[in-house]
Amino acid sequence: MTGASLLLALVTLGRLVELWFSRRNTRKLLARGAIEVAPGHxxxxxxxxxxxxxxxxxxxxxxxxxxxxxxxxxGLQVARLWVLTTLGSRWTTRIIVVPGERLVATGPYRFVRHPNYVVVVGEIVVLPLCLGLPWLAVVFTLLNAALLMIRIRAENAALDMVRTQRPN
Incomplete structure (x- = not known):
């Protein structure tokens, strides 16, 4: 097994574990009255x-x-863990909001509104560069940017909805 295939196996395994956590958290959040916003993308x-x-x-x-x-x-994986541990059971790969709950304002959320997307953007660039594939970094960065424009707009609208529903 090469170093590259070991790295890719670890990344793939990590993504599968994250999907499992996301599905588990999504089920629990929906059971508590959360709603999914803009699932189409x-x-x-x-x-x-x-x-x-x-x-x-x-x-x-x-x-x-x-x-x-x-x-x-x-380094990006350390940042990813910081995001995951900060959000805890509220972390999902979908846009899920719990009406009336306070938005997370601790951890990396003190500094950046969408730290998970900063990490993902970094990973999409850096992992191909680890493997000497700059053209993959460019192609997938452009595709990701197009999707993130849709995603962040939808997530901001959902977060604004939660903010306005919360009593002062």
């Missing part, structure tokens, strides 16, 4: 990430690892 996001990982496996599994970019990717 979600399949496109899943497809983008599947294609990104698939392309990395196809073109990168036998590539040498660039230690500089690998260090950057590992």
């Amino acid at each position: 979600y399949p496109a996001i899943v497809l983008l990430h599947v294609l990104w990982l698939g392309a990395l496996w196809l073109f990168g599994m036998n590539q040498p690892l660039n230690p500089f970019w690998l260090a950057g990717f590992l």
Whole structure:
């Protein structure tokens, strides 16, 4: 097994575990009265990430690892864990809001409104660069940017709805 295939296996496993946590959290949140907002673009996001990982496996599994970019990717994983632990049971891959609950304003959310998207943008760029595939970084960054414009607009509207429903 090459270093690249080991890295890709760990990333793939991590994404599968995250999907499991997301589904579990989504079920619990919906049972508490949460609502999903703007689910129509979600399949496109899943497809983008599947294609990104698939392309990395196809073109990168036998590539040498660039230690500089690998260090950057590992730093992004620390940031990912910070986001996940800050949100806890509220973290999902969907836009789920619980009317009347306070928005999270701790951890990385003190500094950035959408820290998870900052991490994802970084990963989409940095992981291909770890494998010497800058063209994959460019292609998937552009595709991700198009989807994030839709996603962030929908999420901001959902968060604004929660803010206005919360009594002062």
